Amino acid sequence: MQGFNMGRYVPPELEGTMSANKVAGKHALGKRANKIKEGILTVRFEMPYAVWCNHCPKPTIIGQGVRFNAEKKKVGNYYSTPIWSFRMKHPACGGWIEIHTDPKNTAYVVKEGGKARDTGEDRVREGEDGVPILSAEERERRRQDAFAVLEDKKQDKIQEKEQGKRIIELQEIRDQHWDDPYEANKRLRRTFRAERKVREKEHDYAEKLRDRMGLDVELMPENDEDRRHAILIDFGGLADEDVDVETMRVTSRPLFQQDKQDEATPVKAKPSHKARAAAEIERRKKALQQEVRDNSRAAADPFLSFGNTESRTFRAITGIKRKAESNTSEQQTRAEEKQQDDAEKNETKSLEKAQPKPALSLVAYDSD
Known part of the structure; x- marks a missing residue:
């Protein structure tokens, strides 16, 4: 039927130009939009x-x-x-x-x-935000004592005033450092560039050290504690009582013989008192220098660290004569070692006699 739209009448001359609600002078929401x-x-x-x-x-x-x-x-x-x-x-x-x-x-x-309605959910409970937990007696006393309430309020005001000052100081510091964001960013980038150069230098040094030593581990940067600990390390450090006298005497000899002319000293018939005193001073000086050199060599050479002499035993070497010493116990020990070596020699000779002699061969080793 012409002139009707969704059950609402619209005159034919107004159809298509306005809605039925507008023709009737009503709002689409009805009474809700009065x-x-x-x-x-x-x-x-x-x-x-x-x-x-x-x-x-x-x-x-x-x-x-x-x-x-x-x-x-x-x-x-x-x-x-x-x-x-x-x-x-x-x-x-x-x-x-x-x-x-x-x-x-x-x-x-x-x-x-x-x-x-106040349900108590918005209140600050005891034990939260710095509120102390009160006992039953303290809670009852505060309920009856009006002055305690006033003191709490006064204390809260003092605390609020102090915290307000602290907040103002923090705001001033923030404004001072970040008043100009460009300058603040510039300072941070300048510091970062300086630290980056140091890190790159340390990284290059560590890589060169790894290549030179053939390491396959990551090297950590050095610090003062590691340096102090490295200085205190003594490679082959032997105490005075742990150093063998014979070993020190052998290792302290020079590799090449010195000229006899340097070792020879003119002998006087009867030196004077002053000459004897000077010679004694010179002798002590040389002895001290020799002792310092021996100690330095024993401490610096890790191959001279033989450990404690008490747990170390020496075997006599054939063909080398040891110089007799005044110590009786050492002489007795060396005599026992010599007897043991003689017994081992005799046993070795008897075994060699018992074994048949090998046949002559063109080479000095056995053939397959």
């Missing part, structure tokens, strides 16, 4: 939490989740977020209750006609 010109729209609102009604003669609480037909209206902005107002009528008493949104804290706030 105050749309004032910026008010009726919506279905649900209580976000329990609210005490201030208009009721007796204390009356509106439970959480109760729904109302509320007038929704924009009352402000928090930055770019609108703040909405929901104004509703309490059917029990006819009083108006107004609730606003709080975008800053993502919550609802009762502005008029009521009061949110």
Whole structure:
């Protein structure tokens, strides 16, 4: 049928130019938009939490989740977020209750006609945020003592004042260092470049050291503690009592014989007292120098570290005569070693006689 659209009549001359709601002078939302010109729209609102009604003669609480037909209206902005107002009528008493949104804290706030029920969830409990835990006696004393409450308030004010000063100091330091972000960034980059050069230098040195020594491990950077520890290390460090006298005498000999002319000294028939004193001083000086050289060589050469002499035994070498010493115990030990060597020689000769002689061969080793 011409002139009808969705069950609503539209005159033929107006068909296609306006809707049926506009022809009838009504809004698409019906009665909900009666105050749309004032910026008010009726919506279905649900209580976000329990609210005490201030208009009721007796204390009356509106439970959480109760729904109302509320007038929704924009009352402000928090930055770019609108703040909405929901104004509703309490059917029990006819009083108006107004609730606003709080975008800053993502919550609802009762502005008029009521009061949110205090459940204690927003309170700071004992043991949290520096609040001391009180005993039952202390809690009762504070409840009865009004001066204790005043002292707590005074202490809180002093603490708030001190913390406020600290906050101001931190803000001043921040403004001082970051007043010019370009300069601050410039300082940081300058420091980073200097440290980067040092790290690159240490890395190149470590790589060269690895290549030279053939290491396949990552070398850690040096520090003062490692240097001090390395200085204290003495390779082959032997105590004076651990150094064998005979070993020190043999190792301290030069590799090549010196000229006899250097060793020969003129002999005087009867040196004077002054000459004898000078000769004695010179002899002590040379002895001290020789001892220092021997000690230095024994400490620097790791192959001379023979350990303790008590746990070390020496075997006599055939063909080498040892110089007799005045120590009786050493002479007895060496005599026993000589007897043991003679016994081993005799045993070796008897075994050689018992074995048949090998046949003559063209080479000095056995053939396969």
